[in-house]
Every structure is written in structure tokens, then in C-alpha cells.
Amino acid sequence: MASLLPPGAVSVRRTPEFSESSIPTALRHRHATKAGVWGLIQVIEGSLTYRILEPTPNETTLTSDRPGVVEPGRLHEVEASGPVRFFVEFFEIPSAAAGT
Numbered sequence: 001m002a003s004l005l006p007p008g009a010v011s012v013r014r015t016p017e018f019s020e021s022s023i024p025t026a027l028r029h030r031h032a033t034k035a036g037v038w039g040l041i042q043v044i045e046g047s048l049t050y051r052i053l054e055p056t057p058n059e060t061t062l063t064s065d066r067p068g069v070v071e072p073g074r075l076h077e078v079e080a081s082g083p084v085r086f087f088v089e090f091f092e093i094p095s096a097a098a099g100t
Helices: 094-098
Strands: 010-014 037-052 058-062 068-070 076-092
Antiparallel strands (some): 010 076, 037 068
């Protein structure tokens, strides 16, 4: 899974585990990570719909075998496709983080 991230990306934090009933409102509506911050949506159980909203709209279903990579600043949202458990891990590239 980490190979989907840019080379040298380092984990900096992780959300708690969410379920279909506990997904924060902010994740359900268009939002983006900060500049230089990548997200990795990791589904533990079930499936999650991941929508990239801009610049080119795209929708995919995430599962435990198919995580979702969130590029810095990319507008996106998620939606539960039934019962699900997942978390988001955030990554930075150390050289990029040092410049901010």
C-alpha cells in the first residue's frame, strides 16, 4: 500500500477508526488535505465510495485490498457503501515538510 505514495513519504498521523455511522461530516463533503500532505484511506472491512471531485472527477470503490490515495490539495469526499470500518493515515515528504 505504501508504494502508492510518493517515494520518501513518512507517516505523520492517523485518524481513529470510523464506521458507516461515525464518518465525520467533514469527510462526507468536499474537502482537501493541506499542501504537502498525502492521505491513504485504508478500509479494514466492507467498502467505501471515494470520489475525487477536481480537477477530473473520478469515483472508485475502496476495499481492504484497494486503498485510496489522496493527493495534496485534491478535492474529494467519501460515502459509506454499507457497513464499513476504515481510517485515514496522513503522510508528508520530509524535504517538503521542512520547507513549510
